[in-house]
Amino acid sequence: MKCALVTGGSRGIGRAICQKLAAESDYHILINYQSNLAAAEETLQKVIENGATGELLKFDVANADEVKNVLQEWQDNNPDATVEVIVNNAGITRDGLFMWMSNDDWSQVINTSLNGFYHVTSFFIQKLLRNKYGRIINMVSVSGVKGTPGQTNYSAAKGAVVAATKALAQEVAKRNITVNAVAPGFIKTDMTGELDEKELVKLVPANRFGEAEEVADLVSFLASRKAGYITGEVININGGIYS
Known part of the structure; x- marks a missing residue:
């Protein structure tokens, strides 16, 4: 059984990615969530409606022990399963001026x-190297590429993942494993629901917010075999706001 794991898969961009991978690949979809079981179950339902199989994995990506224990238990229960695609999508914002x-x-x-990127990816990386195939896709943000005032913490976190993406990509490329980052701008989700x-x-040349499905299309392509010669890249998807 070949699997794709999406962290923070219960809502927003994560849910859209789960649905898209379900529709466009043969993967069994592992939907990680932290607390919102109802939303995660809804995502699983949509995965099944799109013709794939899937299951829920509850853990907080920030908690090293929890990540290890849940993934190890899953692996022990599914000895023949191989995770080929990892989408590190889980993220939170706690916006505010740095001085406060x-x-x-x-x-x-x-x-x-x-x-979270480290805990999840490090659990699988040796397995991917042994299998000589993998797709690691890290969801970052325009904030991590250009920096956004009021988000110094989020910009720092996502900027660090951008650098980690470029470094890891070079380490594992010989083994047919790609590592890329996707940097969305303003996308219509719960996370941006409070924004004006x-x-x-007015800041976006394309004159609209993006849809979660548009981001999922890009992730689905990067997760496919067609994207084998793209690695170490940060792909902006932001309507021209920053490039």
């Missing part, structure tokens, strides 16, 4: 995006 940013707001954001779309859309 609490230690907690800083470390929670770093722990989820940056350490009317005002912000």
Whole structure:
């Protein structure tokens, strides 16, 4: 059984990616979520409607022990299963000006995006190298590429994942494993629901927010065999806001 794991897969861009991989690949979809079981079950339902199989894996990517224990238990229960695609999508924001940013707001954001990438990817990396095939796709952000005021923590976390993507890509390329980052701009999701779309859309040359499905299309392509010669790349998907 060949599998694709999507962290933070219960809502927003993560859900759209799960659905797209279900529709366009033969993978068994592993949907990671942290707390929202109802949303995760809804995603699983959509995966099944799109003709694929899937299951839910509950863990907090920021918690090293939890990640290891849940993934190890899953691997032990599915000895013949191979994870070929990892989409590191889980992330949180705790926005605010740096001068007022609490230690907690800083470390929670770093722990989820940056350490989450490490915890999940490091569990699978030796297996991918042994199998001589893999696709690692890290969801970053325009904030991690250009920096966004009010998001110094988020920009730091995502910028670090950008650099890690480029370094890891060079380490594993000989084994037919690609590592890429996808950097969305303003995308319509719960995470951007509180933003003033009317005002912000003026910043976007394309004059609209993106759809989660458009991001999922790109991720699905990078996860496919067609993208084998693309690695170490950061692909912006932001309507021209920054390039």
